[in-house]
Amino acid sequence: MAAGSQSARIADESKHGLFMASDQAKINYMIRLPEEGQEVTGISVRAKEIALKVGPAILLILAVAFIALPVVSLFIKSPMDATIRSLHDPVVMDALRLSLMTSSLTTSIVILMGTPVAYIHARFHYFGKEIADSLIDLPVIMPPAVAGIALLMAFGRMGILGHYLNAFGISLAFTTLAVIIAQVFVSSPFYIRQARTSFEDVDRSFESAARTLGASRTYTIFHVILPIACNGLISGAIMAFARSLGEFGATIMFAGNFQGRTQTMPLAIYTAMQGDLDVSLCLSLILVAISFLVIALVKTLTRRVYKNAGN
Amino acid sequence: MLEIDIKKRLRDFDLEVNLRVKAGEILMLVGDNGCGKTTLLNLIAGLLKPDAGMIALDGRPLFDLNRKVDVAPEMRNIGYVFQSYALFPHMSVYDNVAFGLRTRKLPKKEIEFLVRDHLTGAGLWEIRNARAVDISGGQKQRVALARALIIEPELLLLDEPLSALDVRKQAAMRRDLRERIHTCGVPSIIVTHDLRDVACIGDRACLLEMGRVVLSGRAEDAVSWCAIPSAGTGET
Numbered sequence: 001m002a003a004g005s006q007s008a009r010i011a012d013e014s015k016h017g018l019f020m021a022s023d024q025a026k027i028n029y030m031i032r033l034p035e036e037g038q039e040v041t042g043i044s045v046r047a048k049e050i051a052l053k054v055g056p057a058i059l060l061i062l063a064v065a066f067i068a069l070p071v072v073s074l075f076i077k078s079p080m081d082a083t084i085r086s087l088h089d090p091v092v093m094d095a096l097r098l099s100l101m102t103s104s105l106t107t108s109i110v111i112l113m114g115t116p117v118a119y120i121h122a123r124f125h126y127f128g129k130e131i132a133d134s135l136i137d138l139p140v141i142m143p144p145a146v147a148g149i150a151l152l153m154a155f156g157r158m159g160i161l162g163h164y165l166n167a168f169g170i171s172l173a174f175t176t177l178a179v180i181i182a183q184v185f186v187s188s189p190f191y192i193r194q195a196r197t198s199f200e201d202v203d204r205s206f207e208s209a210a211r212t213l214g215a216s217r218t219y220t221i222f223h224v225i226l227p228i229a230c231n232g233l234i235s236g237a238i239m240a241f242a243r244s245l246g247e248f249g250a251t252i253m254f255a256g257n258f259q260g261r262t263q264t265m266p267l268a269i270y271t272a273m274q275g276d277l278d279v280s281l282c283l284s285l286i287l288v289a290i291s292f293l294v295i296a297l298v299k300t301l302t303r304r305v306y307k308n309a310g311n
Numbered sequence: 312m313l314e315i316d317i318k319k320r321l322r323d324f325d326l327e328v329n330l331r332v333k334a335g336e337i338l339m340l341v342g343d344n345g346c347g348k349t350t351l352l353n354l355i356a357g358l359l360k361p362d363a364g365m366i367a368l369d370g371r372p373l374f375d376l377n378r379k380v381d382v383a384p385e386m387r388n389i390g391y392v393f394q395s396y397a398l399f400p401h402m403s404v405y406d407n408v409a410f411g412l413r414t415r416k417l418p419k420k421e422i423e424f425l426v427r428d429h430l431t432g433a434g435l436w437e438i439r440n441a442r443a444v445d446i447s448g449g450q451k452q453r454v455a456l457a458r459a460l461i462i463e464p465e466l467l468l469l470d471e472p473l474s475a476l477d478v479r480k481q482a483a484m485r486r487d488l489r490e491r492i493h494t495c496g497v498p499s500i501i502v503t504h505d506l507r508d509v510a511c512i513g514d515r516a517c518l519l520e521m522g523r524v525v526l527s528g529r530a531e532d533a534v535s536w537c538a539i540p541s542a543g544t545g546e547t
Contacts, residue, residue, distance in 0.1 A: 205397035208358050211384040212391040213411035213462060223410075227401045 071288060078281035086282035094260040095268035095283060099245055102176065102264060106183040106244040107237055110191045114240075115233065118195035119221070140189045147185055148253020155181065156254070178255035179262050183244035191240040198232025199225065235301040242294040245287065313466055313498040317354060317364035317374070319522075326350060326522035332498035332515075334369075337489070339513030339530055340502045347522040348502040349394065352468045355500070356391050357384035368465055368498075385414070390464030394471045396455040398443035404454050405430070405439040411462035429457045448475050452484065460495060467492060467499035473508060485511040509533040 086092055120126075121133065139147060155162045156173045165172060172178050202225050210220040226233070248266040255262040257271060265283050272279035313332040318325060326347045332338045340348050353359040355366060357373065365375040372380045373387055398407050408429060412422045430436040433453045438446055443454065452472060459467065472488060473481045489512045492499050501512060509516050513530035526536060 203395075203397070205393050205395060206399060208353070208356075208384075209391070209393055209397040209399070210410070210414075211358065212356050212387070212389055213458065214385045214388075214414035215410075216383075216385055216414075219414060224399060228399070230401075 074281065074284055074288060078278070078285060082278040083282045083285060086276075086278045089276075089279055089282075091259060091263075091268055091272060092279055092282055095263055095265045096286065098176070098179070098260065098263065099265040102179045102183060103241050103244045106180050106187060107191075107241045109180070109184050110188045110240045111233075111237055114188055114192045115195055118192045119199050119225075121192075122196045122199035136192055137189050139186050144186060144247070144249025145253055148182065148250040151178075151182060151185060151250060151254040173254060174256040174258070174262065176255075176261055179251055179264060182250040182254045183247050186247055186250055187240040187243040190243050191236040194236025194239060195229070195233050198229040198236070201232070202228045231301045235298045238294050238297050238301075242291065245290060312369055313355075313500075314365070314367045315355065317361040317366060319350065319354060319359070319361045321347060321350060321522060324521045326354075328519075328522070328524060330517065330524065332500060334498055335493065335496045336515060337492055337499045337501060337513045337530075339509040339516040339533065340500055340519055341504065341506065341509060341516060341533065341536075342519035343504065346519045348519055349470055351519070352391070352470055352500065352502060355466070356389050356468060357382060357387050388462065388465050390459030390462060390467045392452075392455045392459050392467075392469040392472050395475065396451045398451055398454055398458075400442070400444045403440050403442055404435055404446065404450075407443050407454055408435075408458045408461055411458060415462070425461055429461045433457045448477070449480050449484065452476060456488070456491060460491070464495075465497055467495065467497055469499070469501040471502055471504070473503070473505070481507075482511075488512055506534055506536070 117136070121129065142150075152173060153159050155165070155178070157163075157166050157171060159173075162172055172181065206224050206228065207220055210224045211217075215223065245264075246266055247264070248270070251262065251264060252267055252270075257263050257267050259268075263271065265287055269280045269283045269287075272283070312334055313330075315328055315330045318327050320326075323345075324347075328347075328351055330338070340351065342348050350359065354361050355373075360381065361374060361376070363376050365377075366373045367375075368387075368389075372378065373382045374380060399410065402410070405426060409422050409426045412425060417425075426439075427436065430439055433456070435450065435453055435457065438450060443451070446454070452475065456469075456472070459469075469488075469492075473484055476484060485508060492512075501508070503509065509530050510533060513533075516528060516530045516533040516536075517524045518526035518533075518536060
């Protein structure tokens with residue numbers, strides 16, 4: 001009985017509330033009706049709102065179109081059959097093979113040398129760390145042509161170090177090894193930077209927990225820290241791979257432009273453009289496809305990293 | 312028996328602690344934030360190095376400045392439950408608990424048997440394949456405790472084991488925690504800032520302030536400490 005009467009009371013109250021609301025609406029309506037000017041200001045407010053939305057939209061479309069148009073043009077302007085035919089061109093094949101080979105080797109070297117450096121920089125302080133940090137980042141800002149000359153001055157036949165190597169009959173400049181050296185030089189900061197932030201994101205308590213559970217420093221690094229930082233490291237490695245794949249300036253200065261030996265894809269594109277545009281287009285399309293793949297990979301990997309960090 | 316007599320210079324004050332914890336005894340370490348509670352646990356676990364003094368466990372020196380002894384944390388055999396549990400996010404519940412056995416290179420069969428035993432005992436066997444980041448706060452706490460207990464530690468350190476749980480779960484967890492720790496029969500130190508934990512879990516209690524033990528007594532008496540002005544608010 002008691003429960004029934006209570007629910008009836010609630011229903012009554014809500015009905016009352018409803019009346020109240022509709023009454024209020026009626027009153028509002030009545031108040032607003034006589035004022036004609038209200039309608040006009042309403043329109044101008046709405047126009048302002050639309051303008052606020054349309055303005056940024058136009059800007060955004062312009063910006064996206066500016067980047068999309070050249071990429072789309074590349075696809076439209078390269079005839080399908082000519083592109084596929086160019087794939088068999090020895091220039092294309094040599095460049096593709098050389099580029100993939102050198103970039104893979106570069107990425108391996110960067111990972112092997114860069115991971116310890118990134119870890120040390122994320123965890124420890126030492127005298128001169130700031131300077132080392134700036135030096136590591138320098139190749140990102142340095143113009144590639146300058147990097148090429150700098151490498152030549154260091155490892156070239158007359159270079160500071162190359163001078164001694166030359167005495168032993170070792171010549172680095174204008175060899176495939178020079179391509180790799182140039183690529184390592186320009187792409188390592190991309191990996192080291194990303195790896196460092198990934199290591200910094202690994203909470204120290206995981207390290208401490210592993211140690212108290214009987215894990216040595218090395219065991220902790222391989223079984224706890226590296227797996228947790230893994231996604232960040234991979235995305236950094238992909239960025240370094242992409243950067244070395246696109247490397248042009250330092251390579252042409254330091255390694256030269258010899259087909260099959262030092263002519264990577266960007267160099268082949270540049271060279272072929274003087275004669276056979278189809279070859280250039282074919283190579284460009286391959287590089288664009290790889291770029292898309294790289295972006296997609298890095299995006300998915302970093303997204304998963306953020307999800308982990310949020311938990 | 313755990314014996315501690317250490318000094319460590321911290322940023323704002325000097326930590327100076329002299330403590331004894333008997334086997335099977337639960338010592339509750341109470342104090343405001345930043346009074347050095349967690350630092351003390353890290354010093355005992357070997358994650359930080361004291362400036363002077365000694366730490367000994369059952370007569371075995373873990374740290375002794377005069378005799379130049381400093382046992383590495385992985386060799387101390389101490390079960391440590393961290394404040395945020397520090398469960399390895401890339402591993403399953405099972406792998407988290409098995410971690411301490413794998414570092415000891417136990418045979419695979421034995422690891423399987425022990426992990427199964429501990430997970431079943433803690434009511435976690437059903438979620439053994441869940442990733443450690445995907446389970447509830449209460450489950451995380453039990454995984455962290457199981458991970459610390461499975462290595463058969465000679466000393467247990469728990470840093471705010473209940474603070475990450477919601478209040479309603481805390482009461483049940485207190486009883487659970489006391490029972491589990493008592494069955495181990497090793498000296499234990501539990502850090503807390505909640506005086507309700509002290510009487511429910513602990514045998515003895517110490518109040519830490521600015522790196523020094525200012526009050527010490529039976530756990531039941533700790534509730535009255537908040538009546539002492541300096542204990543409640545600290546003299547900072």
